[in-house]
Amino acid sequence: xxxxxxxxxxxxxxxxxxxxxxxxxxxxxxxxxxxxxxxxxxxxxxxxxxxxxxxxxxxxxxxxxxxxxxxxxxxxxxxxxxxxxxxxxxxxxxxxxxxxxxxxxxxxxxxxxxxxxxxxxxxxxxxxxxxxxxxxxxxxxxxxxxxxxxxxxxxxxxxxxxxxxxxxxxxxxxxxxxxxxxxxxxxxxxxxxxxxxxxxxxxxxxxxxxxxxxxxxxxxxxxxxxxxxxxxxxxxxxxxxxxxxxxxxxxxxxxxxxxxxxxxxxxxxxxxxxxxxxxxxxxxxxxxxxxxxxxxxxxxxxxxxxxxxxxxxxxxxxxxxxxxxxxxxxxxxxxxxxxxxxxxxxxxxxxxxxxxxxxxxxxxxxxxxxxxxxxxxxxxxxxxxxxxxxxxxx
Numbered sequence: 133x134x135x136x137x138x139x140x141x142x143x144x145x146x147x148x149x150x151x152x153x154x155x156x157x158x159x160x161x162x163x164x165x166x167x168x169x170x171x172x173x174x175x176x177x178x179x180x181x182x183x184x185x186x187x188x189x190x191x192x193x194x195x196x197x198x199x200x201x202x203x204x205x206x207x208x209x210x211x212x213x214x215x216x217x218x219x220x221x222x223x224x225x226x227x228x229x230x231x232x233x234x235x236x237x238x239x240x241x242x243x244x245x246x247x248x249x250x251x252x253x254x255x256x257x258x259x260x261x262x263x264x265x266x267x268x269x270x271x272x273x274x275x276x277x278x279x280x281x282x283x284x285x286x287x288x289x290x291x292x293x294x295x296x297x298x299x300x301x302x303x304x305x306x307x308x309x310x311x312x313x314x315x316x317x318x319x320x321x322x323x324x325x326x327x328x329x330x331x332x333x334x335x336x337x338x339x340x341x342x343x344x345x346x347x348x349x350x351x352x353x354x355x356x357x358x359x360x361x362x363x364x365x366x367x368x369x370x371x372x373x374x375x376x377x378x379x380x381x382x383x384x385x386x387x388x389x390x391x392x393x394x395x396x397x398x399x400x401x402x403x404x405x406x407x408x409x410x411x412x413x414x415x416x417x418x419x420x421x422x423x424x425x426x427x428x429x430x431x432x433x434x435x436x437x438x439x440x441x442x443x444x445x446x447x448x449x450x451x452x453x454x455x456x457x458x459x460x461x462x463x464x465x466x467x468x469x470x471x472x473x474x475x476x477x478x479x480x481x482x483x484x485x486x487x488x489x490x491x492x493x494x495x496x497x498x499x500x501x502x503x504x505x506x507x508x509x510x511x512x513x514x515x516x517x518x519x520x521x522x523x524x525x526x
């Protein structure tokens with residue numbers, strides 16, 4: 133009987149020597165103290181990026197765990213003035229709008245459900261000033277699907293924030309080089325693989341049994357589906373600033389009441405924006421003022437409404453304009469993944485996969501209208517499934 137072959141492994145990056153990315157990485161000295169809090173499950177993911185960021189930032193720290201309420205170092209950091217948390221959400225401030233740069237930046241590393249769980253368990257973290265941002269360009273995490281287009285890998289996020297802090301993106305090129313090398317190697321390895329994938333999906337209870345799933349039937353009268361589109365310039369362009377809201381569509385699912393608006397860009401309209409959003413350029417340029425839109429939105433939105441969207445991009449754009457909901461929104465993309473037991477793709481593909489009715493015409497123009505139609509159809513179908521499933525279980 134032959135002994136199993138053990139592949140040589142790099143002790144630094146902990147990857148097989150054949151796909152080691154250390155040659156592309158050298159440590160960069162930074163003024164900010166960076167502390168990574170990594171979920172244990174994410175620590176086991178071979179293609180995670182927090183280790184690249186940790187090894188690439190001189191003096192950074194990485195702690196593994198879920199509950200840090202008794203972690204002495206983290207407790208001390210939270211008490212110190214000048215500590216901030218890199219995490220989107222209510223009250224998060226864009227790095228380019230900070231009055232004072234943080235001395236210490238805490239970064240949560242994990243999938244979005246894992247990160248939210250860590251935030252729930254660590255109430256002290258929620259007391260910290262938050263930093264959130266919309267990336268200047270799409271992420272390059274092609275081997276791992278993000279919950280939304282604007283989501284990026286941990287290493288991409290920390291590079292973008294530190295580049296804004298220190299005013300020099302080129303210094304952090306080694307981190308992105310190692311990240312891109314890992315992505316390219318993983319893609320090449322996947323193409324060269326022969327035979328079936330080793331992973332098998334496990335059977336699971338019906339999706340609505342999970343306590344993590346909101347009760348769509350009970351929430352139905354308050355559900356407001358939203359889609360937001362932005363004017364976003366490519367990273368490195370001469371136009372500064374984060375993506376800005378230029379189109380918004382919302383529908384109250386129980387009644388069909390609609391709000392649709394174009395918002396005139398406050399910056400130069402990005403090249404190809406109209407084509408990308410599939411709307412006339414004149415509609416964008418002749419949109420209403422942002423203050424007028426916010427007034428109309430405040431009239432449409434009722435106290436107790438629950439926003440639901442395909443990823444958090446919509447409410448992040450609203451937060452950037454100074455508006456936040458009074459109840460936590462629902463990320464339909466995560467719910468669809470839970471239901472389908474796989475990555476859902478776009479809202480339209482998820483609606484098709486679950487058998488939702490997509491025959492009705494869009495009620496808003498462009499890509500936003502098609503996405504909103506798919507969201508409404510998908511939520512309607514999921515609500516029907518939930519009602520039938522629970523009725524049969526009685």
